[in-house]
Amino acid sequence: MVEIGSQRINYMKVGTGKTNVLCFPGALGTIWSDFKPQIEGLDRSKFTIVAWDPPGHGYSRPPERLLTSKFYEEDADTAHALMRFLGIKSFSLLGWSDGGISGLILAAKYPEVVDKLIVWGSNSFVMPTEVEGYEKLRNIKNWSEKARAPLIELYGEKTLQDIQNSWVDAMQEINQKGGNICKSILKDIRCPTLILHGDKDPLVDPEHPKYLLENIKGSKIHRFTEGKHNIHLRYAKEFNNIVTNFLLNSEGI
Numbered sequence: 257m258v259e260i261g262s263q264r265i266n267y268m269k270v271g272t273g274k275t276n277v278l279c280f281p282g283a284l285g286t287i288w289s290d291f292k293p294q295i296e297g298l299d300r301s302k303f304t305i306v307a308w309d310p311p312g313h314g315y316s317r318p319p320e321r322l323l324t325s326k327f328y329e330e331d332a333d334t335a336h337a338l339m340r341f342l343g344i345k346s347f348s349l350l351g352w353s354d355g356g357i358s359g360l361i362l363a364a365k366y367p368e369v370v371d372k373l374i375v376w377g378s379n380s381f382v383m384p385t386e387v388e389g390y391e392k393l394r395n396i397k398n399w400s401e402k403a404r405a406p407l408i409e410l411y412g413e414k415t416l417q418d419i420q421n422s423w424v425d426a427m428q429e430i431n432q433k434g435g436n437i438c439k440s441i442l443k444d445i446r447c448p449t450l451i452l453h454g455d456k457d458p459l460v461d462p463e464h465p466k467y468l469l470e471n472i473k474g475s476k477i478h479r480f481t482e483g484k485h486n487i488h489l490r491y492a493k494e495f496n497n498i499v500t501n502f503l504l505n506s507e508g509i
Contacts, residue, residue, distance in 0.1 A: 257315075260337050266315035267308040267338065271300035275371075275503055276344050278335060279307040282353030282377065283423060284407055284416075286314030290352060293492035294499070302504060306347070308338060310355075312419065320415055322422035325429040328354065328437060332362035336369065348372040348503050352488060353459075357437055360468075364444040372503055373445065376452035377485050379464035380439040380471075386461065387431045394424045442471040449475040450502045452495070454483025 258265050268287055277298070281290035287307040288295075295307060310331045312321025335358065339347055348371045351359025356378025363370040396404055396417050407416050430437060449472045453465040469477050478498060480487045488495045 263311045271304040273302040276347035280351040280355030297496045325426045331358040351375045353377040364441040367446045370447045373449040381435045451477045454480045454487045
């Protein structure tokens with residue numbers, strides 16, 4: 257646990273490898289809920305892995321945090337500050353879902369510190385049809401018991417509902433302002449970038465990985481034809497092999 261500004265940040269650092277990697281979890285996610293197969297499966301002699309709970313997530317609380325339309329950039333800035341605090345001058349970034357969006361922003365805003373970028377389940381803008389889908393997920397009682405139970409155990413029911421309300425409100429605000437999250441700064445990403453996508457992802461429209469590929473210079477894409485939103489958990493071994501090859505080899509995957 258460290259203090260970054262006024263925020264207590266829970267993180268872990270494992271491995272002794274030369275290649276530094278920051279793991280950026282998704283919405284409501286934590287170190288272990290989102291990256292257990294990577295923390296345990298990536299070669300610690302080749303990688304030094306930092307995983308963290310963003311502000312208001314997991315054990316980076318109190319304080320509790322309600323999200324605004326600026327939370328993606330706020331998390332990117334905090335992650336950058338955390339790595340500086342740890343004395344890590346440059347690193348590659350693995351970003352899932354909301355963590356991938358913040359990863360895109362971090363790579364665009366601080367290009368000098370990001371060596372390589374891998375994102376999946378992420379988007380640089382929101383579409384009105386997606387926001388309609390988000391509204392259906394506003395009430396946590398509509399979630400599956402499997403999805404809801406561990407989060408209630410971690411956050412408590414009221415706090416979980418409050419955070420979810422704030423997340424949907426943030427998406428509504430972004431949509432009302434034109435839908436742009438970070439599409440206008442994708443041109444500023446200079447590092448080698450790998451976009452991973454599960455072709456059956458119910459949360460990410462196929463237009464999003466296509467847009468990222470077309471607007472991040474020199475980026476590559478790898479598809480999991482049967483994959484959904486959590487390809488790094490469902491296909492952990494294949495995912496870890498792809499990540500390892502991309503991060504360690506100059507030619508990528």
